[in-house]
Amino acid sequence: MKTKTKTTQSKTKNFMSLLCLFGLCLSAQAVAETLTIACGAVGQERQYCIDSVQRWSALTGHDVSVINTPDSSSDRLAMYQLLLRERHDTVDVFQIDVVWPGLLHKYLLDLSDYIPLSDINAHFPALIANNKVDDRLVAMPWYVDTGLLYYRKDLLQQYGLEVPKTWPELRSIAQKIVDAQRVNNPGMTGYVFQADSYEGLTCNFVEWLGAAGRGTMISPQKTVDLNHPKSAGVLDFMRSMVRSPLTPDTILEFREEDARAVFQGGNAVFMRNWPYAWNLAQQSDSVVAGKIGVAPLPGMTEQTAGAGTLGGWQLAVTKYTRHPQLAADLVNFMTSTAEQRTRLALGYFPTRNSLYQQIPSADIQPLFDAVGTTLETAVARPATQLGKDYKDASRAIYVKVHDFLAQEAGTGAELLDVLSDEIEHVSMGRVVHN
Ligand code: GLC
Numbered sequence: 001m002k003t004k005t006k007t008t009q010s011k012t013k014n015f016m017s018l019l020c021l022f023g024l025c026l027s028a029q030a031v032a033e034t035l036t037i038a039c040g041a042v043g044q045e046r047q048y049c050i051d052s053v054q055r056w057s058a059l060t061g062h063d064v065s066v067i068n069t070p071d072s073s074s075d076r077l078a079m080y081q082l083l084l085r086e087r088h089d090t091v092d093v094f095q096i097d098v099v100w101p102g103l104l105h106k107y108l109l110d111l112s113d114y115i116p117l118s119d120i121n122a123h124f125p126a127l128i129a130n131n132k133v134d135d136r137l138v139a140m141p142w143y144v145d146t147g148l149l150y151y152r153k154d155l156l157q158q159y160g161l162e163v164p165k166t167w168p169e170l171r172s173i174a175q176k177i178v179d180a181q182r183v184n185n186p187g188m189t190g191y192v193f194q195a196d197s198y199e200g201l202t203c204n205f206v207e208w209l210g211a212a213g214r215g216t217m218i219s220p221q222k223t224v225d226l227n228h229p230k231s232a233g234v235l236d237f238m239r240s241m242v243r244s245p246l247t248p249d250t251i252l253e254f255r256e257e258d259a260r261a262v263f264q265g266g267n268a269v270f271m272r273n274w275p276y277a278w279n280l281a282q283q284s285d286s287v288v289a290g291k292i293g294v295a296p297l298p299g300m301t302e303q304t305a306g307a308g309t310l311g312g313w314q315l316a317v318t319k320y321t322r323h324p325q326l327a328a329d330l331v332n333f334m335t336s337t338a339e340q341r342t343r344l345a346l347g348y349f350p351t352r353n354s355l356y357q358q359i360p361s362a363d364i365q366p367l368f369d370a371v372g373t374t375l376e377t378a379v380a381r382p383a384t385q386l387g388k389d390y391k392d393a394s395r396a397i398y399v400k401v402h403d404f405l406a407q408e409a410g411t412g413a414e415l416l417d418v419l420s421d422e423i424e425h426v427s428m429g430r431v432v433h434n
Contacts, residue, residue: 033323034063035330037093038080040313042071042256043276048346049095056333062326072255073097074198074398077391080104089320092327096139097199098130098312099383103391105133109317112137114328122337123351130384131314138316140335141351143343145311146374147207148367150263150271150281153293155181165306167211167237167298170270174246177269185267190246192259193272197402200255202394203309204272205401206379208234210307211300215379217423222385222431224423227416234300235404235412242405252406264288272297274311278367279347294370296377308374309381312351389427396422 039049046066053064069076080094084107096104112120120128120137127141149170151163155177164170174190181188194200209215212230219225242251248262256273260280263271266287271277282289297306315334317327333339340350345361349371360368383390397419404415420433 032061032063033326034065035092035323035327036065036067036090037095037330038067038069038076038091039095040076041069043260043280044346045276048343048348052334052339052343053330055339056330059333060329062330064330067091069095071257072196072198073200074395077103077199084318084320087320089318089322092317092321092323093330094316094318095142096314096316098127098145098310098314099199099381099390099394101131101133101138101314102383102387104316105136105138107319108136108138109319109321109324109328110136110138111140111317111328111331114317114325115140115332119332119336122354123335124353127312127314127351133387139314140316140331142313142315142335143340143348144351144371144375145274145276145313145349146308146371146378147203147272147297147311148275148308148370148374149295149297149306150273150277151293151295152177152269152288152291154291155269156293163293163295164270164298166302167234167300170298171241171246174269178246181269187267189248189262189268191241191270191272192248192251192254192262192268194255194259195242195247195251195402195405196253196255196258197398198255199394199398201398201401202381203311205397206309206381207272207297207307208238210309210377210379211298211304213300213304215307218382218385218431224420224431224433226420226423227413229413230300232412232416235401235415237300239405239412243408252402275347275349275367275371277347278364282363294366296370296374305377306374307377307379310375310378312349385431386423386427389430392426393423396426 037053039046050066053066057064069079077100083091084104123141128137131137131139131141156163159177161173164173178188178190193204206215209217209231212234214228214231217226241247259271259273260277262268264281264286278294281292297308299306315331317324317331321327337352337354340352340355344350344355345364347364347367386393400415400419404410424431424433
């Protein structure tokens with residue numbers, strides 16, 4: 001499962017030779033260590049992680065192995081929990097989801113003991129607060145994500161249609177374009193998103209509630225606040241879209257990369273995805289390069305702005321590492337201004353305030369604008385409120401929502417009733433019904 005990149009090794013050798021020239025050969029060889037990092041693997045993410053650790057290796061002379069992890073964040077969490085519960089020291093640094101600090105904190109180092117305060121303070125305070133559990137900083141923010149609407153600019157123009165502001169508009173536009181396009185392309189669909197039974201569906205669900213103006217599932221008073229007629233309405237609407245020919249037959253198995261493959265292959269008018277998809281869909285191997293736009297997700301009505309779920313990833317160091325300071329140094333390097341600037345050009349949004357003051361390249365300007373607007377009304381999953389219970393609550397959501405989308409029986413209101421009970425149950429009465 002481990003891959004030590006050849007380039008890292010040869011760069012390290014070059015560095016070592018340089019040190020030898022200065023007479024530091026022996027001592028440098030004695031201190032060169034190998035760290036291991038578990039990075040994400042969606043899209044080009046793993047390669048970008050390798051690129052970043054190679055830059056650190058070239059600077060420091062230490063090697064870094066990058067291990068493969070599953071695409072699905074739910075599966076990745078299961079893998080991490082297995083390693084951490086068994087106190088493995090085989091992985092030093094973990095890329096962790098924004099909703100995991102409350103789940104994993106007891107296995108992670110307090111990075112404020114290792115990383116200068118000036119670096120910590122350069123990140124958005126809300127993200128630092130998210131990553132603190134019992135006042136321990138268990139991860140450094142790496143990038144911010146939010147759900148976005150990708151659309152076929154060329155097709156909207158061709159049919160004289162505007163980017164939809166509401167879900168009903170999206171559906172009728174998709175219908176018009178699909179009806180016309182299917183004459184030449186029978187595989188054309190209207191909308192793709194993440195409907196498989198995993199964390200990605202919880203993200204979509206939270207966005208649907210947000211589109212109905214009810215994105216906060218758990219109130220500050222710790223009551224489950226789910227069951228509202230508008231939220232029930234949006235669920236019924238989404239299911240009818242899923243069960244219509246506007247979405248692919250296999251939509252209930254779709255994750256991020258499935259949605260991107262269909263959209264990038266020219267077979268969908270609209271796609272819900274994260275910012276990473278922009279750059280990839282614009283590359284020369286993409287059928288839709290130069291033909292797409294990106295915007296905030298729609299609301300249910302003109303009066304309710306759409307909502308993007310707040311996602312994003314952090315870098316954490318396990319308590320079981322044999323190299324705490326070195327691993328923290330790697331994390332600080334990877335989350336530095338220079339690294340985040342490089343990654344912004346690839347569509348990964350910085351967690352450092354200062355990087356939003358600068359004008360990005362023209363290539364990512366549309367993405368930058370859509371993300372900026374979306375972040376103003378972004379909705380969060382209830383991870384902070386639920387802490388260690390978040391995983392079970394999210395599981396209840398994606399399993400039940402998936403079942404609901406898959407069948408005709410039951411209503412959105414009934415689903416919300418069941419979910420309210422389940423969330424209360426998994427949090428063992430710490431949160432209650434309102
Ligand atoms: C993205 C988000 C992450 C979310 C995941 C769900 O990677 O950044 O927060 O949990 O998608 O699939």
